[in-house]
Amino acid sequence: MIPDTTATLLVTCPDRPGLVAALSQALYQHGVNILDADQHTDTVAGKFFQRIRFDLARGPNDPQPGSMASGEIDRSDLERTVAEVASRNAMSWSLRYGADIKRVAIFVSKTDHCLYDLLLRHRAGELRCEIPLIVSNHEKLAEVATQFGIPYHVFPITKENKIAQEEEEIALLQRESIDLVVLARYMQILSADFISQFESRIINIHHSFLPAFAGGRPYQQAYDRGVKRVGATAHYATGDLDEGPIVEQDVIQVSHRDSPADLIRKGRDVERSVLSRAVRWHLEDRLLVYDNKTVVFA
Amino acid sequence: MIPDTTATLLVTCPDRPGLVAALSQALYQHGVNILDADQHTDTVAGKFFQRIRFDLARGPNDPQPGSMASGEIDRSDLERTVAEVASRNAMSWSLRYGADIKRVAIFVSKTDHCLYDLLLRHRAGELRCEIPLIVSNHEKLAEVATQFGIPYHVFPITKENKIAQEEEEIALLQRESIDLVVLARYMQILSADFISQFESRIINIHHSFLPAFAGGRPYQQAYDRGVKRVGATAHYATGDLDEGPIVEQDVIQVSHRDSPADLIRKGRDVERSVLSRAVRWHLEDRLLVYDNKTVVFA
Amino acid sequence: MIPDTTATLLVTCPDRPGLVAALSQALYQHGVNILDADQHTDTVAGKFFQRIRFDLARGPNDPQPGSMASGEIDRSDLERTVAEVASRNAMSWSLRYGADIKRVAIFVSKTDHCLYDLLLRHRAGELRCEIPLIVSNHEKLAEVATQFGIPYHVFPITKENKIAQEEEEIALLQRESIDLVVLARYMQILSADFISQFESRIINIHHSFLPAFAGGRPYQQAYDRGVKRVGATAHYATGDLDEGPIVEQDVIQVSHRDSPADLIRKGRDVERSVLSRAVRWHLEDRLLVYDNKTVVFA
């Protein structure tokens, strides 16, 4: 793999004139080359959002005169500059380096289609991350983990042991420096405490077109209602079950011929594609959360 | 237009062996030619559904030997035969003749996109029906009706006059022998009494992907929730608002860039296509209702 | 798995009155229960097509009086009856029994996404078949075959050895009683002789929306043309490369931001879903071929 010398800056702040100029000027003065810049203003909320992806590598022919030798830009210099612009404009910001590969933990229960899909896309190079561990409350999918050479950690959850088990899970995630938790059809409700420690870093796939059919057995609910499309929704987990910020959703056509089992079968395809897009966008720093919504710079 | 000599038989009954054979045999003995036959068994509910479209016209070279001269089959003979098969099998059935063009009343308020869409599709030959009248609670769209040469009846509705006005509307619909009422963004709730007189003959378009965002201002609700798709749902009206049997639904992609006004704009396209499909299927006798669901022989 | 006592009859013949009645009557007299019947008349070509799926099992409470004891219907009796109806009506027909599980050979080269997709769907119960072997012209995907416990046969193809290698492949397929060959991104052109031995039994996935971008490197062709959707097409292989009867196709949105590599990535998802649908339909006897087109009773 080519060494990744890019970085991605995500900012949110109250809207005001000059924000685009201030940021691009600050970056330019460091000699970085902007590869992609995407920006959004929510005029209702009066908020400004921007994603800037740029290259930290400079060659000898760099058109930026003098000051610095070729090679990579100094991270702390760069961050100091961004912090200055940010403080003048009340910006929240994050700066992520392409060289710092994110570490992902996948949580599953007994259903394997989302797990396989993520592992295969990862192997195909679609998801730029490491997957150092899979967590489950069941033994069942251990074999899949083995096939892909990934450690599989089983934490059976009962009413009684839930708090203790979650504490161990959190400890494991921290020990492994996990950046993102993907709930790939994990059939346990995480506690508010767990979620708060990974705010905007847990992506869940819900097997319905939210807010329709929140809660359990959504395909059966959809069947009973007689809908003509079933869907899936990827969202960041929050304390309110199925109420977190939606990242992506989609639907597929169904008909009176489809039994509940058919809805489950058709829904799997939507779950796969919706979840994998959401995970990819998170890994590529394309997502910003505000007001329980997401900005997706896709 | 070529004279339409087809007829369509729709049946529903408890499932049992021999139903397909019994019906096709009965029709064959009358010398009709089956053009389309579509069938569905709901194994959960134990119910059988069939749609048979056939041609009543017979020519001199009809392969059916002897018994009848060429020309069209006698309707009452045919209906007697179907009734016999039906009574032996506890069938509900309806038999509609292509020569009997259905008569449609369109109800609107102030929004014209669904109205225009239906009128243009009608003119283009996509909807086989007559549209002898448009009903509204506002004057606003009278001009559209004029353009298409269709009488426009205004019934302003208030809390006080609602019952009386609905009675006049019903009288008008009966006088005009209306077969189908299309609520093409009609912003009044029909009374249970009105609906009961046109059971499974009122199609409403709701501007959300039901059951998500039932009730008022669905696009604003969708915006507030931060969904990534907005939808529309065509359903038969029942006494429970937005709870009737769903005929068709679809969605369109939206993003954080879309304001509530953008959702309304994008949603219009989905409303149009969803409503027009539902109306066309009804007009072509492709719809059966049971258990608050629909079978769509599309 | 529940023993499958269903059978599926597919017929094609010149259109004439009474076909539906003749077939359903013949089946009914054998005491079978029709589960699904779908029918199509091509009025331009004057051709009639029907798919009838029925249950061969009869219980003691069978409503059909007397003649036969409970248990399964005799296959040769049934086939004799169908043959009689067929000969009276110039029908081509095939009768397949659910109990006779089809045997599928998957051909691959170096690309694994379609292979994995088929194997996972098979394991999930979406594809009712056996997959006794995988054929490739490369070693590369042997490991995938091993994971799923399927024999992997390598036939390296060169200009010189092509005819000999194909003969060995055909011998293998015959020895293994293969019913269907799936070219799951197999990057070799089969000879006309090979194809003729498996007429309408080889499904290929072409990675473009045919007839656009036939031939090699279709994603690069699509990139060069600047299209806004890329697609995939599953078709039966014929002697004319990329010209065989289309079974299924679909597209996905792309934009100026997508490099050729992005088109390949996005296209994989379409290839997977298009190919798997085509294979499932074939396995469920939902496909009929005529005039280089397909009838899909989906």
Next chain:
Amino acid sequence: MIPDTTATLLVTCPDRPGLVAALSQALYQHGVNILDADQHTDTVAGKFFQRIRFDLARGPNDPQPGSMASGEIDRSDLERTVAEVASRNAMSWSLRYGADIKRVAIFVSKTDHCLYDLLLRHRAGELRCEIPLIVSNHEKLAEVATQFGIPYHVFPITKENKIAQEEEEIALLQRESIDLVVLARYMQILSADFISQFESRIINIHHSFLPAFAGGRPYQQAYDRGVKRVGATAHYATGDLDEGPIVEQDVIQVSHRDSPADLIRKGRDVERSVLSRAVRWHLEDRLLVYDNKTVVFA
């Protein structure tokens, strides 16, 4: 309508570092507020593209200190600044003002669905433009023009008079200061000379998924090939028929049940939505053309 004080800058140039900073800085120094900035780098072609939409209005509380009073920014000052940045960076650029409403001529023949769609969307406020004239080679759609109060100009075209008629058409377009010509199912081929006078300002809708089924009768071609999707393509007209830069395209599902007439009916819906999106994007200055492709900042 609120006075539109926005402007949109579109630029194309060889890629090099500092372009985003240079442009945003230049605009910022004029005190404009950037509302939207979208940018793309084609790394293969080494080209940079940007669309910046900004507000020219400044209020008394403008954060930009001193130099200018409140009110609108001076156009010629602004353009001089942009021209300077452009000349330093070998940029092609265009600057369009929201206050300058574009003027659109719609060309039609006998088919009215795209014409109606554009006129209704225009009336609904979806298309920000004036439509001062409709051109046709037939009388047939004059009545539609009348309904919407738009002058309808008939230029019957024959082999003999084509050059002369086109000259009159061009004169009319120039007299009416037409910015964009929309070929809304106009069944005449424009001469290379006509097209060259409106380069990248003529949008045509072709009723197939190009490059499949270029040329005449594409739905019949699609029917004959047995495709499972039909499509439509909006593209800028060039001297090579159906070979111009694609702006938008989409498809709709069809089946063996669809006759050529059904393909035409289903295709109308795709044509409408594809053409209207392309026209809207052009009107909103979201399109850039290069290498016979388009960049769509949608």
